[in-house]
Amino acid sequence: MRRVSVAIAAGAMAISLAACGSAEEAGGGDETATAAKGDDIKVGLLLPENQTARYEKFDRPLIEEKIKELTNGKATVDYNNAKQDANLQAQQVDTMITNKVDVLILDAVDAKAIKNSVQRAVDAGIKVVAYDRLAEGPISAYTSFDNVQVGKTQGEALLTALGDKAKDGQVVMMNGSVTDPNAAQFKEGAHSVLDGKVKIGKEYDTKEWKPENANSNMEAAISALGKDKIIGVYSANDGMAGGIITALKGAGIDVPVTGQDAELAGVQRIVAGEQYMSVYKPYAPEANAAAEMAVALAQGKSLDSIAKDKVDSGSAKAIPSVLVDVTSLTKDNIKDTVIKDGVYTIDEICAGKYKAACDKIGLKK
Incomplete structure (x- = not known):
């Protein structure tokens, strides 16, 4: 069987949404001030568990490598694994807020339970990229497979x-x-x-x-x-x-x-x-998309050239997304x-x- 080609194409239209749980609200903040950071950014990465081999063997190193590549090696990545514990992951989000990361890549243990944590991060000026699982709350972007x-x-x-x-x-x-x-x-x-x-x-x-x-x-x-x-x-x-x-x-x-x-x-x-x-599921395209969106958000840039899809969660509409095909x-x-x-x-x-x-x-x- 032939491997389905991966589409991470440019050209998604910019969106303008109402304030209630919109992707625009989630990505709010002073873009000029954020962009001034350049490549010197801090990215939080939270993965859900380590029983499945993929997260530690593929997702984490791929994301970290792409972030370094996109920022000329200047970005730092703060990483934690929740080990399938939703309460622990909520604490880890709080730690990321305390550490003042510029953007958070989050693969939720429990997509609904993490909603309040996502809101706290956004309230602290941290944009959130939902990775692999569509977390509830005002997330700014999402990448996963179809x-x-x-x-x-x-x-x-x-x-x-x-x-x-x-x-x-x-x-x-x-x-x-x-x-x-x-x-x-x-x-x-x-x-x-x-x-x-x-x-x-x-x-x-x-x-x-x-x-x-x-x-x-x-x-x-x-x-x-x-x-x-x-x-x-x-x-x-x-x-x-x-x-x-x-x-x-x-x-x-x-x-x-x-x-x-x-x-x-x-x-x-x-x-x-x-x-x-x-x-x-080719992990590299998914990981690369997460890294690209996170760096763009941290630098105050548009996601139009990265995210061609839009998805809805239970609490946000038309979230800029990259969906990767499977074989x-x-x-x-x-x-x-x-x-x-x-x-x-x-x-x-x-x-x-x-x-x-x-x-x-x-x-x-």
Whole structure:
């Protein structure tokens, strides 16, 4: 499958909105004074958790590197990880305010709970870029992937894997955490494809996206439906897919399972035939967009040349946004995606027990 091209195009129209929760209000302040800072700016970066490999391995270094590049190495980045604790993240926002960062890149643990913290930051003159998850409150910009399309991509892949067997049993849906607005969009996209094509026997919203919770849910689904009735599992990400597959193996069930994030363990499970697919999300375009918008906002510049999209949250309208496209990752296009983009090497994917499986599918140097 061909990788979908990433669109981060210029030409978004400038907006003028009413004061109630508008993106203009969120980005308020004295632009002349802010622009005088030049490249000598301080950027706050708050990421939500460290259980998913992507945040520490990809997002953080990519964002930090791009900010340094855009500011000739003069900017400083204050970083913290909330470790899946919404209360801790609220405290971290307060610390960023105390440290007087010029702009904050925020990937919320709980998009709704963080609203008051976002407001405090804005009241202190700090503009907020919502990263990967659409935080509530007066944010100035947002970047993520097309999350509804992610769910559609997963659903379409599952239907392809099931083929003529789609009506022969029941599918289990393992959605993400209700505190993550992305999870609702993944679910929406998946249902738009799966509804009417398969019977959904059990569906779960998995607390905190934890693999162990997905494992427990899957064991409960197997007990309730019977192992001979389950024909496939929609898993919203790779971490949960790992927990799901452990439960399936324990029950002697071999069915297609979806995923997301193209984590190394997920890619290896795809190579081994344990997981059918993942959604490959190229982190560099998302990270670069966040860095570009944050630097522009800190310097008092327009986002028109960066953000071509507009999205609405529950508390703001027409937020300048960059939405990045995704690719369905299967054993057939590993070389053309994660290896080609330098995310992993063949040696990393095919290490140890996975070498024979790699050889079998022709994944060699």
